[in-house]
Amino acid sequence: MKTLHFALPFVLIAVGCDMSPDYKQPELPVPSEWNTADDAERDSSHISAIGWKEFFTSPELQAVIDAALDNNRDLRIAVLNVEAARALYRIEKADQLLQIDxxxxxxxxxxxxxxxxxxxxxxxxxxxxxxxxxxxxxDLFGRVHNESEAALETFFATEAARDAAQVTLIAETVNAYLQWLVDRETLDLLQRSLASREKSLELVTARQEIGLSSKLDLASAQAAVESVKVSRAIYSRFVEEDRNALALLIGKHDESLLPAEASLENTTILEDLPIALPSNVLLKRPDVREAEHQLKSANANIGAARAAFFPxxxxxxxxxxxxxxxxxxxxxxxxxxxxxxxxxxIPIFDNGRNAANLDYSEVRKNIAVARYEKAIQNGFREVNNSLAARRLIREQLDAQRRLASAREEAYTLAHARYEAGLDSLLESLIAQDDMLAAQQAEIDALRQELSNTVTLYKVLGGGVLR
Structure with a gap:
């Protein structure tokens, strides 16, 4: 009995043993400031605290995103992975408790x-x-506890992966929707241009019959019509491909989600995104959170591997x-x-199995550290690129709008000079082609501005609240 009393304190101390290393969050392998963010842009809040409906405020766009979140198969797989990880954690947790049959x-x-x-x-x-x-x-040396802790961190990692999948899905859906709008508006522009050129062809044909226009003018007018018909066919195909891409993201074909009255100009997206310091932004990105939970899981596995050396x-x-x-x-x-x-x-001779398992666990932790640091660096690069592009795309759009306006005025003057007999039809057609190209570029520049805001939403961590 005296021996039992003497040994009891040591048993109680042993019960509290945890063989896993103390977890220390790695230092951020990036600068403490963004390369391109202005002080006026910096915000102490974080984008993840804002729901996605506050970013994408157009009702038509919200309906499309809602459908994607409800039906997309990739997101469904991510959600099921969370359920599977939760079940595995419950299994590991149950091993710590007494089972009675x-x-x-x-x-x-x-x-x-x-x-x-x-x-x-x-x-x-x-x-x-x-x-x-x-x-x-x-569980005197924490083997079961550490295995349970590793399963818990794996569960948290799958939750973060689910959030990352949702943010990516929202961004991809919005960008696909914007591309559909661009191609459809470009198609409408080509339809109007074709109608204008067909009228010009009729005019040139009539003038050629009475000797006021040459065969060269007639051939040029016909070529201008056929050129736009080629572009119209191409963009008609693009519009159908955009519909199919959206159907894949949404998970179903639903024409009611693509209303005829939708347009780029009416698509509103929050522009004043909160941009905090890198340490606040990057650590809250879903992919970084996933990498850190995987690192914590690997750290706990080292504790389980160490415990295998003990009775x-x-x-x-x-x-x-x-x-x-x-x-x-x-x-x-x-x-x-x-x-x-x-x-x-009591392990006595295992041919180096336990030592090899410990080495493997430590290498896996080092790999997890590298993946965590890579996720940080990748996030820093993405945010910097998006911030730099935002300022330059705004300048591009303003310049493109001025260019389109100038090209339209040049075409009006050139066409008037042709009708007055001061210039050839070729001058008018060249001006018309230049105007069409500038108008198409203006539509695409607007898409780039909206798409850049969508990219910022994604790379800053996104808001997944519904």
Whole structure:
């Protein structure tokens, strides 16, 4: 008894042992400031605290995003991965608790006269019912605890991966929707240009019949019409491909989600995004959170690998009743039955298995550190690129709008000079081609500005609240 009292404090201390290394968050391998963000842009808040509906405020666009979040298969897989990780964590957590099973059995044996059962023999019956716990491990060195902790961090990582998948899906859906609007508006522009050129062809044909226009003018006018028809066919195909791309992201074909009245000009997206310091932004990005949880899981696995070098103690026990008569099994006539079987397993010679497993766990942690740092660096690059592009795209759009206006005025003057007989038709057609190209570029520049805001939403961490 004295020996037991002496050993008890050491047992209690051992129960609290945790063999995993202390977790330390790696230093950020990036500068403390963005390369291109102005002080006026910096904000202490974070984008993840804002729901996506506050970014994408157009009702038509919100309906498209809602449909994608409800039906997209990639996001559904990400959500199911979270459920699977949650179930695995519950399994690991259950291993830390005592498991009790109820069991009942009966045995029947025929006894002969030689066994003292009389000349006719007899049948001996035995019934038993008990509660048992099998191989419950005393987690003295934290092996089971660390395995459970690793499963928990893996679960958190899959949750972060789900958030990353949702942010990516929203950004891809919005960009696909914007591309559909661009191609459709370009197609409408080509339709108007074709109608204008067909009228010009009719005019040139009439003038050529009375000798006021040359065959060269007629051929040039016909070529201008066919050129726009080629572009119209191309953009008609683009529009159909855009519809198919959206259907894949949305998860279904639904024409009601693509209204005819939708346009780039009416598509509103929040422009004043909160831009905090890198340490605030990058650590809250879903992909960085995923990488850090994977790092914590790898850290816990080292603790489990270290614990494998130490003894494992398991307890098996049962308590119940036994009787030769089934009717007396749960009465005072039944005899009490119990068993208690402690077992200790001490690793002595394992051919280096435990050492190799520990080495593997430490390498996996180093890999996780590298992945975490890479996620930080990749996020820093993406944000810097988007911030730089935002300012330059605004300048590009303003200049493109001025260019389109100038090209339209030049075409008006050139066409008037042709009708007045001061210039050839070729001058008017060249001016018309230049105007069409500038108008197409203006539409695309507006898409780039909107798409840049969408990219900023994504690279700053996105808001996943619905």
């Amino acid at each position: 109820a069991a009942a059995n009966s045995s029947h044996q025929h006894l002969t006269e030689a066994e003292g059962a009389g000349p006719d023999g007899r049948t001996a019956n035995h019934y038993q019912a008990n509660l048992a716990s099998t191989a419950f491990e005393l 494992r103690i398991t307890l098996t026990g049962s308590v119940g009743f036994a009787s030769n008569d089934l009717g007396d099994l749960f009465t005072t006539e039944a005899a009490g039955a119990w068993s208690f079987i402690p077992q200790i397993s």
